[in-house]
Structure formats: C-alpha cells, structure tokens
Amino acid sequence: MNIGKVAIIYYCALLSIVPLCFVVYLTDDFRGALKFEYWNDYLFTLMFISCSFFSLIFLLTWITCTDFNSPLLSQIVSVMRSILSTYVGMYVGGDYIFNVTNFFGLNLSMFGAFLYTYFNFSEEHAKATNKVPNKSKKEFGIKEEKENLIV
Numbered sequence: 001m002n003i004g005k006v007a008i009i010y011y012c013a014l015l016s017i018v019p020l021c022f023v024v025y026l027t028d029d030f031r032g033a034l035k036f037e038y039w040n041d042y043l044f045t046l047m048f049i050s051c052s053f054f055s056l057i058f059l060l061t062w063i064t065c066t067d068f069n070s071p072l073l074s075q076i077v078s079v080m081r082s083i084l085s086t087y088v089g090m091y092v093g094g095d096y097i098f099n100v101t102n103f104f105g106l107n108l109s110m111f112g113a114f115l116y117t118y119f120n121f122s123e124e125h126a127k128a129t130n131k132v133p134n135k136s137k138k139e140f141g142i143k144e145e146k147e148n149l150i151v
Contacts, residue, residue, distance in 0.1 A: 005063045009056070072124050079117045083110050 003011075024030050038044040066074040086106060090096045 005060060005067065008063055009059055012059075070124075072121060076117050076121060079113045082113065086110060 062074065065077065087110075090106075
C-alpha cells in the first residue's frame with residue numbers, strides 16, 4: 001500500500017485527535033479557549049489561522065524532505081534547528097532568566113543531541129560506503145593471529 005504525503009498528514013491528524021480531545025477534557029482547556037478575549041480581534045485571528053496554515057506547510061515540507069533524502073538527514077536538520085532555536089530564543093525572547101543550573105542543563109542537552117546525531121550519521125555514512133567501523137581486536141588488547149591460507 002503506497003500512501004502519499006497528504007494522506008500521511010491526514011492519518012497523523014486523525015490518530016492524534018482522540019488523545020488531544022482527552023487531554024483537553026482533562027485539563028479543562030476548552031473553556032479557557034472559548035473565554036479567550038482576543039478571538040474577536042482580527043489581527044489575532046489572522047495570525048492564528050496563519051500559524052495553523054504554516055504548521056501544515058512545515059509538516060508537508062518535513063515529509064517531503066524525508067521522502068527525497070533520508071530520515072537520518074531529517075533527524076540532523078531537526079537537531080540543528082532545535083539547537084539554533086534554543087540558543088536564539090535565550091537571547092532574543094527576553095523572557096529567559098539566566099540560571100547556572102538551567103544553562104548547564106540546556107548546554108548538556110544540546111551537546112548530547114549533537115553527539116547522538118554525529119555518531120548516528122557517522123555510522124550510517126560508514127554503512128553507505130561499505131566501510132562499517134570494525135571493532136578490531138587491538139582495541140581490546142587481543143593479539144591478532146594470522147590465518148594460514150592454502151592456495
């Protein structure tokens with residue numbers, strides 16, 4: 001069964017609507033959304049609809065990127081985007097309050113994401129070029145014995 005990009009988006013939305021409604025019901029967020037004071041503001045409504053539309057476009061381009069390239073490249077792009085948006089958000093938004101523990105945790109998380117992506121990419125790149133990293137016996141202190149080949 002070969003489904004297209006739009007069908008993937010449709011099924012993702014269809015499968016996520018039930019858990020979303022359940023969480024909204026549990027947290028009573030629906031009443032808060034109905035009481036939101038800016039629903040009558042045309043600029044807010046326009047921005048809300050624009051954000052919804054562009055999130056759909058973003059998801060479609062994400063699926064297209066994964067389709068044309070590889071899931072690994074999509075993962076690398078995602079990690080780099082997250083790192084960039086985290087660090088830019090720390091300086092641009094104005095709502096980040098510096099705390100040594102928080103700053104250390106963010107840097108550790110970003111470093112871990114970068115290392116995970118790097119090692120994942122190195123492994124996939126080695127497999128693609130048929131140079132799978134070989135855990136040699138030298139790494140473990142075991143002497144290699146030469147095999148006698150009879151021709």
